[in-house]
Amino acid sequence: MNRAQYGAITEGAEREIGFYLSDNFSMLPFISAVEPLRIANRMSRKPLYQWSIVTENGDSVFATNGMELAAKYAVKNAPDFSMIFVNGPHEPKNFNHRPTLNWLAGQSKRGIVIGGIETGCHILAESGLLDGIQCTTHWENQVEFVEAFPKHKVSSDVYEIDGNRVTCSGGAVSMDMMLYIIEQHHGHELAASVADVMIHPNICHPGEPQRMNVQARTGVSHPALLECIELMEANIEQPLSPNELARLVEISKRQLERLFRRYLNTTPARYYLNMRLDAARKMLETSAMKIIDVTVACGFKSAGHFSSRSYSSYGVTPRDSRKI
Incomplete structure (x- = not known):
């Protein structure tokens, strides 16, 4: 079935985005990041974005809700992406896959945007990619993050953009982060149209707090x-x-x-x-x-x-x- 009519582009897009997923990743922030890309393709009627899933060894991974996702690439054979976003495991303290850390460090030398979503921020920090960077992570994980990386500058904002590093607290806020990126690439009108289709009238911006008052x-x-x-x-x-x-x-x-x-x-x-x-x-x-x-x-x-x-x-x- 050709899903391009719905915006699911598999080749020839302007930008290919890699999503690195760990076992026991959180599904909500991943889906919230992908759907704006698909809708941007559909609304613009152009192949703006395509995305691929990368895992440690190219095997399928399970989300914390039990759903299984198939990978397209293993770290060792992943191509050069336009952007990379890392979704970490529910318990990031257990992550110790050195090839992934080395891959991320190597990709950062290309100067591309690399983002951490929820506990993916821990993996970026472990790779040395957040040294001197203003970053954030989910409020439930902040204590552990600060304990592990006491020299890092951590905020409680929904997402942070510092140079070519993007860190997102997770949850549905991944949608807001991606809308911001779409706006930077293709303008406010398209980003607003995507938000409208998703029935998302109140877009969060950098600097807003994670938690309700x-x-x-x-x-x-x-x-x-x-x-x-x-x-x-x-x-x-x-x-x-x-x-x-x-x-x-x-x-x-x-x-x-x-x-x-x-x-x-x-x-x-x-x-x-x-x-x-x-x-x-x-x-x-x-x-x-x-x-x-x-x-x-x-x-x-x-x-x-x-x-x-x-x-x-x-x-x-x-x-x-x-x-x-």
């Missing part, structure tokens, strides 16, 4: 309560006391407790504890940090204290949580 995430509108939650999120490692929180938002401790009961049906202490436990669980699931380091990073007095709190809330200890 506190009001959108919690449904809370009271300004003092919002400010208090923001303070909690900014002080996970060294938690503030209820008295300190009340003083900083300029209300009494009693008023603060009433606000939490009224809007969130909990106490400030319980809300703060759950926030820290949730942050710790994400660190355990997405990083290789030692449990004692997670304990300190999330403001618990001791590993025993952390373990007992975790068990009370989730029914598992931190050590058991890492095995799940």
Whole structure:
């Protein structure tokens, strides 16, 4: 079947983009990056982009949702692409394929755009391609990234473009990143048309934060309560006391407790504890940090204290949580 009528170009395009996929990659950011290219071809009625999947050995790879994708190339026989985007594995700490790292380092010498999507940013950093570069990665993976690459300049923005390096936090934001690239190549009108077809009226731009603001995430509108939650999120490692929180938002401790009961049906202490436990669980699931380091990073007095709190809330200890 000829799929060129839908924009799926297989040869003769102006640019061929290589997507390197690791086993256990995330499907959403990959699809979100590919579809704008296909639609750009269809809307322009020109073969602007074609894309190929590259894997370690040319074998198929599985996404975290269980779907399997076939590769066109192995690293050792991949052609010279116009651009390369790397989608890393769910647990980037396990990635150690030296031929891939060498391939990326070699391709960078050609001066082409090389991008990291979600944990693909870890692979780019491991290849030495983010030295001195302003970059980003998914907020769930930032702690592990900073631990592994403490000298790198990491933001919490949706995506970063620094010279010929592109790093994207992942998820659906890959769509916004690719729309930006299409605009740079072929103008605003085409990029806007592609966004319109995808029913994507609110395009994210570089510099925008990854996460929704506190009001959108919690449904809370009271300004003092919002400010208090923001303070909690900014002080996970060294938690503030209820008295300190009340003083900083300029209300009494009693008023603060009433606000939490009224809007969130909990106490400030319980809300703060759950926030820290949730942050710790994400660190355990997405990083290789030692449990004692997670304990300190999330403001618990001791590993025993952390373990007992975790068990009370989730029914598992931190050590058991890492095995799940």
